[in-house]
Amino acid sequence: MGCKILVIDDEFEIVEFIKAILKTKGHTVLGAYDGEEGWEILLRERPDLAIVDLRMPKVSGLEFCRRVRRTPEIATMPLLVISSLGAVSDKPESFWAAGLRADDFLSKPFEPLALLGRVEYLLRRTSYLSQNNRKEEFEKSRAAEIPVHQPPPEWKEDPAEVVRLFVESWNRGDFLSEFETLADEMIGGISRDEYINRRMRVFQAAASNRHEQHVLDLFVKVSHMMAAVDCLREDITGGTRVAKHERYLLRKTSDGWKIVSVRSKPISKADA
The missing domain is CATH 3.40.50.2300 (Response regulator)
Structure with a gap:
């Protein structure tokens, strides 16, 4: 309609x-x-x-x-x-x-x-x-007196804040900001509009389960034009909480730090 x-x-x-x-x-x-x-x-x-x-x-x-x-x-x-x-x-x-x-x-x-x-x-x-x-x-x-969801202007210069924005943009359905955290390697050649449309379809499918993503802690190591960020995060789906450890690699570009790869695994009770 x-x-x-x-x-x-x-x-x-x-x-x-x-x-x-x-x-x-x-x-x-x-x-x-x-x-x-x-x-x-x-x-x-x-x-x-x-x-x-x-x-x-x-x-x-x-x-x-x-x-x-x-x-x-x-x-x-x-x-x-x-x-x-x-x-x-x-x-x-x-x-x-x-x-x-x-x-x-x-x-x-x-x-x-x-x-x-x-x-x-x-x-x-x-x-x-x-x-x-x-x-x-x-x-x-x-x-x-700032725009809705507008991150501080310096966020692109801090690898930890780039990762935080990437993870927590999901909670607002803010896939424009999510897109801006990604390097070309992560986007795979698709346009911004197509990326947003794809993410919105996933967001729609998960809406009934009330899925949320939250950063618990971040550890950053920077070496020249590359950065590694270890992220401890918690995903909440329908009341069930799952802790995850993720390793993000970021590259410094003319437009700030961009995510080039992500590796993720759940944290078992034995690891906790």
């Missing part, structure tokens, strides 16, 4: 282009051509997702996102910001999404499949995360 999606962009051609793409998946698409008109439609129609251009007349994309996050009735609505600024900046798309307090960011120009991948991910995530959890995440982020 399709969802109701609001598209706001001051370029008529862009709105019609996105409408045509989303309608192929059965979605109902509402269009607006400036931020003020989009805000009025959003309050009236309460769409499942809003796609918002960053630079718009009357109300900018930044102000639009701020209004949404400040309004309790719609504060947890998924927001996908689109802009040509991402294509001319050296900042990753996750940087723009975090700064705007949006759920995702897509650079113009974009391919139809890229848009569909982001939209599908956001709609699925909204479906599988309870509304209460999303509200709690919003309140925590508003109180701290």
Whole structure:
């Protein structure tokens, strides 16, 4: 069943282009051509997702996102910001999404499949995360004045924090952050959108078992451009706790530390 999606962009051609793409998946698409008109439609129609251009007349994309996050009735609505600024900046798309307090960011120009991948991910995530959890995440982020789930900017420079983020991103269904911890060797040549979609399918299948992953302790050894991190973790599935020992190998890249391999084994009572 399709969802109701609001598209706001001051370029008529862009709105019609996105409408045509989303309608192929059965979605109902509402269009607006400036931020003020989009805000009025959003309050009236309460769409499942809003796609918002960053630079718009009357109300900018930044102000639009701020209004949404400040309004309790719609504060947890998924927001996908689109802009040509991402294509001319050296900042990753996750940087723009975090700064705007949006759920995702897509650079113009974009391919139809890229848009569909982001939209599908956001709609699925909204479906599988309870509304209460999303509200709690919003309140925590508003109180701290930082974006939801946005790790400290220095996390990429600490191998231990990279591993911690990789392990515990599962608990939030935050597979964008998980993807960013991985080196090419771990990704296997698939795109970010495909990786997120695959992980969301696993997340969906495990949802009924209430699976959680927590880091208990980390031991780090760094040698030049490589690092080894021994991780003691606890997995909780349906009330059953299993301790694991994992050895992560990481490589220093221009974008910080990235995980290149993982070895894992349960810890038996004899090992404990």
